[in-house]
Ligand SMILES: O=C(O)Cc1cc(O)ccc1O
């Protein structure tokens with residue numbers, strides 16, 4: 001059956017600002033004035049509240065949005081387990097492994113659509129207790145069904161496309177994302193992913209607790225790193241379909257369920273609030289670094305952080321290694337050798353990561369250096385960096401590596417260890433076992 005659709009003249013129009021209070025209406029007068037839930041909202045719309053936090057969360061944390069829609073989300077059949085359930089989940093046994101791990105590039109699976117493409121590779125905690133995180137690899141070659149929508153009940157998705165473009169129709173409007181951009185889709189928001197330029201692949205960090213924040217800037221001052229105005233939220237755009245059958249798929253406690261309804265979930269004509277999906281272009285990141293000596297902690301490259309209850313300790317930070325100048329004098333410029341109290345899951349969107357020039361860390365691959373798992377530059381990188389002429393040098397040209405850094409010990413799933421068949425058996429050997437001693441005793445005299 002035909003559906004009528006209203007989108008703005010350019011459906012990929014955005015409104016700017018991080019955690020800015022936005023209001024948007026597909027046509028004038030659709031937003032009620034001066035009240036959230038009038039007896040009769042304009043144009044016969046239903047008012048529906050979408051909470052991103054407890055009702056009683058303090059104002060500085062409280063996130064919610066009011067939706068004005070044609071039919072409320074509640075009108076659907078019971079959810080039943082989905083036959084095609086492929087998402088490994090929080091119930092799977094995680095393997096906690098002290099070794100350094102690295103994966104070759106993950107394959108693209110052209111036979112699946114978005115919900116079936118999510119492969120949990122590592123994680124910690126549980127969606128049930130709303131604590132911890134899940135790290136997924138996605139790779140899909142099919143659009144979601146014409147009348148399908150997906151949402152995660154488990155947490156906020158931070159999507160890092162590595163290959164291909166994503167067209168995302170959300171309840172709150174459209175978002176288009178390419179590699180080098182990220183998209184955050186908060187818990188509960190329904191969306192449909194189509195692939196305008198063919199197959200896609202990338203990484204997802206799912207935050208089971210709270211929401212992503214901009215990091216504090218401390219002495220950096222009031223600008224820098226990811227600037228608030230560069231985060232882009234969609235504008236209201238709706239379809240009018242109360243005839244065709246729709247399938248709503250949710251990831252709930254790590255498992256996929258589906259329900260049917262005879263109306264489009266993309267019928268929100270207007271909305272206002274603080275809880276919405278958004279995107280960010282990593283090319284806009286303002287990289288700050290040392291202009292004198294020494295290599296700073298990578299926290300200086302944090303784009304977004306998912307805080308735990310302990311100040312300064314993240315359930316997950318999203319950190320990028322973007323193109324930047326290195327100018328430090330008398331300094332070993334790559335990362336130092338280290339053992340971290342936090343765990344580090346890394347991925348590469350494109351190019352080469354300056355700490356791993358030995359060739360094994362490739363775009364679409366990954367590495368995991370778990371809590372206290374010793375790591376640092378591979379032997380090749382060490383050799384080059386200790387002998388380099390320390391002129392100002394631009395690193396990471398055409399590259400973006402990233403890290404999901406977590407206070408939790410990350411477990412790896414069976415899929416991540418075995419099924420994907422990408423674990424490099426000799427990562428450790430090739431990277432560090434060839435490091436030789438340069439030690440020399442002081443000469444007597
Ligand atoms: O291990 C890594 O490659 C990530 C990393 C980068 C850096 O610049 C400092 C510390 C760190 O863990």
Ligand SMILES: [Fe+2]
Nearest residue numbers: 338344369375
């Ligand atoms: Fe590290």
